[in-house]
Amino acid sequence: MVxxxxxxxxxxxxxxxxxxGSDAPTPSGPTQTLSPPGIQSPTDNQQVGTxxxxxxxxxxxxxxxxxRTYDFQVSxxxxxxxxxxxxxxxxEGPGTTTVQVDVNLDPPTTYYWRARMNQGGASSDWVSAxxxxxxGGYIQPGALLDLLTSGGTxxxxxxxxxxxxxxxxxxxxxxxxxxxxxxxTVASGEFSMExxxxxxxxxxxxxxxxxMAEGTGTVSNNPFEMFAQYRGRDGNPPNCITFKAxxxxxxxxxxxxxxQRASAVFxxxxxxxxxxxxxxxxxxxxxxxKRGGIHGTTIYNRAINAPGGSYQPNPHVAYxxxxxxxxxxxxxxxxxxxxxxxxxxxxxxxSSLDSGEAVR
Numbered sequence: 001m002v003x004x005x006x007x008x009x010x011x012x013x014x015x016x017x018x019x020x021g022s023d024a025p026t027p028s029g030p031t032q033t034l035s036p037p038g039i040q041s042p043t044d045n046q047q048v049g050t051x052x053x054x055x056x057x058x059x060x061x062x063x064x065x066x067x068r069t070y071d072f073q074v075s076x077x078x079x080x081x082x083x084x085x086x087x088x089x090x091x092e093g094p095g096t097t098t099v100q101v102d103v104n105l106d107p108p109t110t111y112y113w114r115a116r117m118n119q120g121g122a123s124s125d126w127v128s129a130x131x132x133x134x135x136g137g138y139i140q141p142g143a144l145l146d147l148l149t150s151g152g153t154x155x156x157x158x159x160x161x162x163x164x165x166x167x168x169x170x171x172x173x174x175x176x177x178x179x180x181x182x183x184x185t186v187a188s189g190e191f192s193m194e195x196x197x198x199x200x201x202x203x204x205x206x207x208x209x210x211x212m213a214e215g216t217g218t219v220s221n222n223p224f225e226m227f228a229q230y231r232g233r234d235g236n237p238p239n240c241i242t243f244k245a246x247x248x249x250x251x252x253x254x255x256x257x258x259x260q261r262a263s264a265v266f267x268x269x270x271x272x273x274x275x276x277x278x279x280x281x282x283x284x285x286x287x288x289x290k291r292g293g294i295h296g297t298t299i300y301n302r303a304i305n306a307p308g309g310s311y312q313p314n315p316h317v318a319y320x321x322x323x324x325x326x327x328x329x330x331x332x333x334x335x336x337x338x339x340x341x342x343x344x345x346x347x348x349x350x351s352s353l354d355s356g357e358a359v360r
Contacts, residue, residue: 032063032064032120033062033064034060034119034123035060035124036060036116036124037058037059037060037070037116037117038057038060038127039058039115040057042113043129044131047108047133048131048133048134049134051104051106051138052100052102052103053101054099055098055100056096057070057115057127059093059097059117062117064119066120068118069089069092069117069119070089070097070099070115070117070118071087071088071090071115071116071123072085072086073085073115074086074101074113075113076109076111077112078112078128084105084111085103087099089118104143106350106352107134107135108135108147108150109133109352110130110131110132111131113130113131114126114127114128115127135149136153136154137154139154139183141184143344144180144343144344145342146180147341148163148341148342149165149167151163153169154180155179155180156178156179156180157178158323159172160172160175160176161176161178167196167338167340168194168196168340169339170197171321171337172336174332174333175325175326175332176333176335177321177323177325177326177333179319180344185313185314185316186316186345186346187282187310187311187312188280188281188282188311188346189280189344189345189346190278190279190344190345190348191210191277191278191279191343192275192276192278192342192343192349193276193340193342194276194293194340195209195274195275196273196274196337197334197336198268198269198272199270200238200266200267200268201232201233202232202336203232204232204332205231205234205235205331206227206235206330207231207331207334208227208321208324209230209334210228210276210278210322211324212224212226212313212317213226213319214317215313215315215317218329219319219322219323220322220324220327220330221329222313224312224316225246226243226244226285227244227245228276229244230266230268230334236261238265239266240261240265240266241299242255242260242261243256243278243287245280245304247309248310251308252306252308254285254304255304264300266299272292273292274289274291274296275288275292275293275296276288277290277349280311281311283305284303284306285306286302287301287302287303288301289301293354294353294354295354320333320339321337
């Protein structure tokens, strides 16, 4: 839609005392016609191959001369009642104008975007379209997201692993794992995921659900080793949930003794989804496990205060499962577990990762 604007209207507001008050006649003069820009990319209903798309419009037009700029917005709703990304007064480019979204959008999610042209204090109508972000995930400083539900991963696969459709990735044996090399250290954050395939009396002892360490050597005996475990039939005691976190060396080791582990024995069901969440900072490490997904029943919630040190692995490497089985230093990954909707970051877990899984 083309908008026209009397060029003297702004002057009237600034000079009301000089005869442009409410009782004064409307001045005549040339009008400014702004034709809105056109959507170029992403086009309506396009699936983009990123979570940070570039937004491009074909430049609008005007009957007047002078500098033209553009406003861009991205929202999760078509009314744009709230915006996730907003950039104003972007300088016009030759023929087209582009802005880069500089925040991580959730995959795969539909978003709405719009743009308009500005000139001389006036703005054109908005033009809008919607797009869907890619399936998969991303690794950015301070944020790792890996859905694992579309046959791909942002990590590296080691050993025998199998994608099982929308259920995620299966670690086929204790020597299988997925490794994530983080671009920066996450000294305080969350590592969480949904897990199926856990069952009582699995072969082995210290079977890892997830782990972290400094560098790509074995997680075991690392100065920053961190394990969340569902122990097997040799787990001392079998079938207990527990964890270990080391804050820079053996003097700063957080680990429960036998009596605490014995009070956390569970017979988990391979057909049920469990939500596993580890959180840490300079003061403590906490492990939470819920039966039935993120909104399910909490069956484990324990923490140990850190007596000193800080969690500063450099480089910081995270794992689904653990590499310690493949390196022969520990029992390794829980064999046969299926993992999806993985989050590791300094901020809270994105709500879009909630699969709504119910207890089965």
